[in-house]
Amino acid sequence: MDDTAIRARGLRKFFGTTRVLDGVDLTVPAGTLLALLGPNGSGKTTTVRILTTLLAADSGSATVAGHDVRRESAAVRRAIGLTAQHATVDELLTGRENLELFAGLHHLRRGDVRRRASELLDRFDLAAAANRPVATYSGGMRRRLDLAASMVAEPHVLFLDEPTTGLDPRSRAELWSVIRELLAEGTTILLTTQYLDEADQLADRIAVIDHGRIVADDTPDALKGQVGSERLVLRLARDEDLPSAAAWLSTDGDGADAGPHLDADARTITMAIHHPDRLRRALTQLHEADITVAQVELRTPTLDDVFFELTKAAA
Amino acid sequence: MSTTTATARTPQPLQPGVDRATTGGDLGRLVARALRREARRLDALFVNLALPVGIMVVFVYVFGGALTTGASGLDYIDFVVPAVLLLSAGYGAALTAANVAEDMNGGMVDRLRTLPINSWVVPASHVIASLVRNVVTAGLALAAAIALGFRPDAAVLDWALVLALVSGYVLAMSAIAVVWGLLVRSTQAAEAFSFIVLFLPYLSDGFVPAETMPSLLRGFAEHQPITPLVETTRALLLDQPIGNAGWLAAAWIAVAVATSVPIAAVLFRRRTR
Numbered sequence: 256m257d258d259t260a261i262r263a264r265g266l267r268k269f270f271g272t273t274r275v276l277d278g279v280d281l282t283v284p285a286g287t288l289l290a291l292l293g294p295n296g297s298g299k300t301t302t303v304r305i306l307t308t309l310l311a312a313d314s315g316s317a318t319v320a321g322h323d324v325r326r327e328s329a330a331v332r333r334a335i336g337l338t339a340q341h342a343t344v345d346e347l348l349t350g351r352e353n354l355e356l357f358a359g360l361h362h363l364r365r366g367d368v369r370r371r372a373s374e375l376l377d378r379f380d381l382a383a384a385a386n387r388p389v390a391t392y393s394g395g396m397r398r399r400l401d402l403a404a405s406m407v408a409e410p411h412v413l414f415l416d417e418p419t420t421g422l423d424p425r426s427r428a429e430l431w432s433v434i435r436e437l438l439a440e441g442t443t444i445l446l447t448t449q450y451l452d453e454a455d456q457l458a459d460r461i462a463v464i465d466h467g468r469i470v471a472d473d474t475p476d477a478l479k480g481q482v483g484s485e486r487l488v489l490r491l492a493r494d495e496d497l498p499s500a501a502a503w504l505s506t507d508g509d510g511a512d513a514g515p516h517l518d519a520d521a522r523t524i525t526m527a528i529h530h531p532d533r534l535r536r537a538l539t540q541l542h543e544a545d546i547t548v549a550q551v552e553l554r555t556p557t558l559d560d561v562f563f564e565l566t567k568a569a570a
Numbered sequence: 571m572s573t574t575t576a577t578a579r580t581p582q583p584l585q586p587g588v589d590r591a592t593t594g595g596d597l598g599r600l601v602a603r604a605l606r607r608e609a610r611r612l613d614a615l616f617v618n619l620a621l622p623v624g625i626m627v628v629f630v631y632v633f634g635g636a637l638t639t640g641a642s643g644l645d646y647i648d649f650v651v652p653a654v655l656l657l658s659a660g661y662g663a664a665l666t667a668a669n670v671a672e673d674m675n676g677g678m679v680d681r682l683r684t685l686p687i688n689s690w691v692v693p694a695s696h697v698i699a700s701l702v703r704n705v706v707t708a709g710l711a712l713a714a715a716i717a718l719g720f721r722p723d724a725a726v727l728d729w730a731l732v733l734a735l736v737s738g739y740v741l742a743m744s745a746i747a748v749v750w751g752l753l754v755r756s757t758q759a760a761e762a763f764s765f766i767v768l769f770l771p772y773l774s775d776g777f778v779p780a781e782t783m784p785s786l787l788r789g790f791a792e793h794q795p796i797t798p799l800v801e802t803t804r805a806l807l808l809d810q811p812i813g814n815a816g817w818l819a820a821a822w823i824a825v826a827v828a829t830s831v832p833i834a835a836v837l838f839r840r841r842t843r
Contacts, residue, residue: 341677343677352603
């Protein structure tokens with residue numbers, strides 16, 4: 256048996272004339288978690304929908320649990336679980352009724368349907384709310400029920416499309432620990448997220464997707480290593496000096512890929528420091544330009560930096 | 571011979587007992603789900619249980635005294651019962667549009683489609699649940715009518731035909747409602763269908779004789795599908811000659827089902843591709 260749980264090659268998808276996926280390649284070894292990381296509209300959900308047989312790709316191929324998603328969709332469906340972005344449980348049914356419905360539709364035997372529903376309710380900490388309609392559940396409880404519903408048939412491969420979006424930090428942490436447990440039991444997981452820390456926390460590998468293309472696919476550490484150097488973060492005494500400061504600093508490029516750039520909040524400048532001497536020269540440059548630096552911070556690169564690096568070319 | 575499958579990371583399925591998959595079984599589970607949903611919705615319960623009784627009371631006691639039955643010479647209660655039966659059952663059937671839209675626009679349809687089932691059982695389950703609900707609703711309306719003094723004069727065969735006619739009408743309305751529910755992109759827009767269906771019987775021969783209407787409306791009333799349905803039901807319940815209304819009613823139902831089911835199938839495929 257192949258050790259690859261998910262393999263996608265050259266997936267392309269158009270919605271009308273809009274190119275949503277532009278040749279996505281992914282490989283997820285069995286028993287590992289791949290985080291598909293990207294901003295809104297980058298093609299994460301479309302990729303998941305193709306891999307879970309909900310959508311046909313215009314070209315390219317994919318296998319999940321050894322089965323072709325297009326030609327053997329029934330076999331794929333028996334092997335997978337999906338927690339989609341929007342809650343996919345019945346609001347009017349109770350938690351237990353939802354799980355029993357899905358267990359029945361997975362064709363578990365009658366006795367096993369009840370047993371499996373009870374197991375999952377206990378495991379996902381929903382036993383106390385089992386007989387309440389889902390409409391009364393909190394966001395975190397609903398997500399856990401959604402995840403439980405995906406686990407009914409003990410899938411080998413689990414797809415989680417932005418599982419923690421909109422959750423409070425506590426519910427998020429709870430969900431993370433459940434995901435780690437499932438991973439420890441050998442489930443293969445493809446998780447999409449917009450949160451870099453989530454990918455860093457959970458993933459064996461991270462694939463960064465932007466404008467329908469995979470722009471990087473590596474381990475979290477290797478991705479950070481790829482950017483490879485420390486980051487200098489500068490805050491200036493006067494915000495209006497920021498553009499000219501960035502321009503001054505740019506004149507001393509040392510061939511590095513992370514030149515100075517204004518950060519999203521437009522209050523700080525971040526730049527890569529490939530050699531310790533660069534720090535001294537940077538501060539000298541600003542001093543000579545009569546720009547007062549209010550705060551200096553040196554830090555190791557985060558996934559945010561990686562993301563900025565990888566997607567700036569396309570932006 | 572690879573031994574990697576025996577490593578700790580490879581999933582070991584528990585292999586829970588799996589029943590032989592049957593489409594009939596899946597349909598049954600989803601019909602049970604749809605009926606359970608209805609039982610939990612106050613508005614749906616009201617439409618299915620209180621509305622038929624309420625409309626019957628209003629027409630017999632409130633409007634009945636003032637309304638004429640024209641050349642038929644019938645008591646008003648005898649005249650109006652078939653229309654109330656069809657109105658109540660049809661209105662309930664129209665709610666199918668909202669149920670289908672809710673499944674399609676929420677995430678539920680995605681979950682159901684990743685299960686190893688035929689996905690067409692999802693809309694089909696709503697139609698069957700609607701049939702069950704609304705035949706019961708029609709039965710309630712009939713019971714209310716009898717309590718209010720309606721005295722049907724129908725043989726066993728006539729009752730069987732009335733049941734077939736009401737079922738056929740509910741089936742046709744539910745199938746059209748599925749088409750509507752698949753066309754619109756919101757549950758609110760889906761609910762608009764109920765109002766059309768609620769209005770249609772008033773413009774028929776069901777509540778007042780068509781001959782009392784202005785000529786334009788009369789033309790509509792005489793040729794719209796509710797009129798032969800009402801006239802056939804009335805004739806069956808009161809043991810009167812049916813004329814060609816029976817064939818017309820059957821033809822309307824057959825055409826509605828035969829066109830809306832394939833359209834629904836195409837729309838469902840398109841929405842889920």
